[in-house]
Amino acid sequence: MDKIPFYFSVDFEDYYHDKRRDLGHNNPLFKIKSLWKSYEIINNYCNKYLNSKKITFFTTGIVAKEAKDLIRKISDDGHEVACHYNYHDSIHKSDRKNLINNLEIAIENITNATGIPPKGFRAPNFDILPSDEWAYEEISKRFEYDSSFITNLPLKKICPNSKLSFKNSELREFFIFSRNFLTKKFKLRSGGTFLKLFPASFTINTMKESFNKGHFVILYMHPYEFLSDGEFMIPFKDFNKYYFPKNVIKYFRQIQWHKVGNHSIESKIKKITSVFDHQGPMKNILIQ
Numbered sequence: 001m002d003k004i005p006f007y008f009s010v011d012f013e014d015y016y017h018d019k020r021r022d023l024g025h026n027n028p029l030f031k032i033k034s035l036w037k038s039y040e041i042i043n044n045y046c047n048k049y050l051n052s053k054k055i056t057f058f059t060t061g062i063v064a065k066e067a068k069d070l071i072r073k074i075s076d077d078g079h080e081v082a083c084h085y086n087y088h089d090s091i092h093k094s095d096r097k098n099l100i101n102n103l104e105i106a107i108e109n110i111t112n113a114t115g116i117p118p119k120g121f122r123a124p125n126f127d128i129l130p131s132d133e134w135a136y137e138e139i140s141k142r143f144e145y146d147s148s149f150i151t152n153l154p155l156k157k158i159c160p161n162s163k164l165s166f167k168n169s170e171l172r173e174f175f176i177f178s179r180n181f182l183t184k185k186f187k188l189r190s191g192g193t194f195l196k197l198f199p200a201s202f203t204i205n206t207m208k209e210s211f212n213k214g215h216f217v218i219l220y221m222h223p224y225e226f227l228s229d230g231e232f233m234i235p236f237k238d239f240n241k242y243y244f245p246k247n248v249i250k251y252f253r254q255i256q257w258h259k260v261g262n263h264s265i266e267s268k269i270k271k272i273t274s275v276f277d278h279q280g281p282m283k284n285i286l287i288q
């Protein structure tokens, strides 16, 4: 049986920096060495499981600025560097002016690092609602494609030609498919925590349903999922703005992202690639 086509992508962000910034640190610092370490593992998996094909890294503008050599290396290695906003902030909670400002800075930082303006965009935490049309419109003015829109509908029920249209622009949308599981309240997506915490079959079935509903099949991962020594974990003292037991809960919740299931990632990717065939960087879809 022929394998089903899919696209492997990584949201290349610095969890340590983003989380400490959220917690209000003036100087949240970066874990550049850990980003390098995760890239080496990811690149190795590309050679081992993706027939040496290149993938798409949606990187934050701030990482492109602080880890410029790494982002240039990723691009020089032949991978696509797309945009994951400037800071890892919510776009839904933002406004048009702030969005424009952050997009412009991110594009500049990425272009400075790689020499190539990014073609694609993905919002941090996929945090743009379908009703946030203003946000998609601004993205459409600066990018050729977007991959932030979560849906459980078949493609033909949303936009059969995969394009979101605005007054003077259009945007190719590569939807993130979300599958109802058991109850309508619990939804599964193909990647990240869902891949780490559940058996590979859960993700494989989500990817199959996404394909059957007419979507491009997309798997998304993060740097911290490829490491297992808590490299991006925030120290307990950084949660001191919360009182007991909230500080303890918040600290231990991180273990879900940085430890649990991380060792299973390689074998799960192996299982996925026995059913699905990675197609290369997502920008390749634009020429289809």
Ligand SMILES: [Zn+2]
Binding pocket: 011, 013, 084, 088, 123, 124, 125
């Ligand atoms: Zn992200």
